Amino acid sequence: MSAAEARADALNARIAERLRRAADLLEAQGDNPFRVRAYRRAAETVAGLDRSIESVWREGGAEALEALPGIGPSLARAIVEMITTGRWAQLERLEGAVAPEDLFATVPGIGTELARRIHEHLHIDTLEDPELAAHDGRLLAVPGVGPRRAAQIRASLAEILTRARPWRRGPPAEEPEVAVLLDVDEEYRKRAAAEDLPKIAPRRFNTSGEAWLPVLHTRRGPWFCTALFSNTARAHELGRIGDWVVIYFDKDDGVSGQRTIVTEQRGPLAGLRVVRGRERDCLRYYREREAGGGGTAAPASAGSG
Numbered sequence: 001m002s003a004a005e006a007r008a009d010a011l012n013a014r015i016a017e018r019l020r021r022a023a024d025l026l027e028a029q030g031d032n033p034f035r036v037r038a039y040r041r042a043a044e045t046v047a048g049l050d051r052s053i054e055s056v057w058r059e060g061g062a063e064a065l066e067a068l069p070g071i072g073p074s075l076a077r078a079i080v081e082m083i084t085t086g087r088w089a090q091l092e093r094l095e096g097a098v099a100p101e102d103l104f105a106t107v108p109g110i111g112t113e114l115a116r117r118i119h120e121h122l123h124i125d126t127l128e129d130p131e132l133a134a135h136d137g138r139l140l141a142v143p144g145v146g147p148r149r150a151a152q153i154r155a156s157l158a159e160i161l162t163r164a165r166p167w168r169r170g171p172p173a174e175e176p177e178v179a180v181l182l183d184v185d186e187e188y189r190k191r192a193a194a195e196d197l198p199k200i201a202p203r204r205f206n207t208s209g210e211a212w213l214p215v216l217h218t219r220r221g222p223w224f225c226t227a228l229f230s231n232t233a234r235a236h237e238l239g240r241i242g243d244w245v246v247i248y249f250d251k252d253d254g255v256s257g258q259r260t261i262v263t264e265q266r267g268p269l270a271g272l273r274v275v276r277g278r279e280r281d282c283l284r285y286y287r288e289r290e291a292g293g294g295g296t297a298a299p300a301s302a303g304s305g
Contacts, residue, residue, distance in 0.1 A: 011052060011053065016043040020043045021091060023040045025094040026039065028198060029094070029198045030216075038070060042071050045069050045071060053079060053083070057079070065079055074251075074252060090248075093226070095200070107153065109152040109153045109156050114145070116234060117144060118130055118133075118142050121141060122139075122142065122277075134153055134154035134157065176223050176249055178275050178278055180225075181225075181247055181275050182273055182282075185227065185245050186273070188214070188245055188247075191216065197215060199212055200213050201213070213229060214228075223250070227245055228248075230244035230260060243263050244261070246261075247260075247261060259275050259276065261273055262274055
């Protein structure tokens with residue numbers, strides 16, 4: 001076997017193992033059995049290839065990956081992420097290892113303190129999120145970020161993402177309605193309070209290795225959703241672990257994203273659960289509920305773990 005063939009076999013084996021690991025975690029955390037089987041089937045496909053999965057992608061793009069048995073758009077994106085970055089954010093999330101502040105701090109122009117403020121004010125976790133925030137103006141709302149720094153950060157992120165993730169697409173063209181996100185949030189917090197969810201042992205802020213972080217995998221129509229309390233430095237600092245809920249969502253066609261749900265502290269939505277970045281939609285949702293006789297119930301409580 002040549003050195004190139006050995007590297008190809010090693011890469012295929014590494015990606016297949018990560019897919020199997022994700023399937024095992026999803027199964028242990030109570031996710032949809034069909035989704036678990038899809039991950040395992042994809043792992044078998046990658047492990048059984050007689051050529052490098054990377055060469056398949058480089059020669060034919062994401063479409064070539066999607067043409068392989070058991071690999072749809074979402075799994076194709078995951079595979080390309082592993083090829084180009086050596087990481088897989090979804091697996092890290094399932095293992096409780098996501099550290100958004102540390103990730104942002106790697107970008108030129110964003111130091112440790114600014115990374116913390118970006119996460120605190122915008123409730124975002126991936127590199128694509130601050131790039132979008134720089135384009136749509138939200139980044140300017142973060143203390144310490146003016147037009148010049150925002151432009152610098154936008155340029156740095158564009159360079160990083162173009163180099164490291166040539167496969168990436170633009171922001172999701174769609175996402176679940178706020179009613180769906182708030183429903184998932186309500187189910188998660190109620191079941192977490194009732195000790196009715198599997199728990200994972202996050203790697204961050206957990207020196208004892210205790211499995212304390214509840215995780216919910218659920219489906220709403222075409223959307224697969226995963227809900228977790230926000231295990232971030234700011235959430236710990238403010239004692240808001242049991243209040244901030246991060247919901248990750250995706251569909252079989254590759255559309256994916258995330259939102260953070262919090263209890264609003266001020267304004268017309270004070271005391272209500274709000275989807276960060278979609279406050280106007282939430283205000284309209286609650287007003288329509290109230291007009292329809294549904295009321296605007298106070299947020300359910302949940303322990304801080």
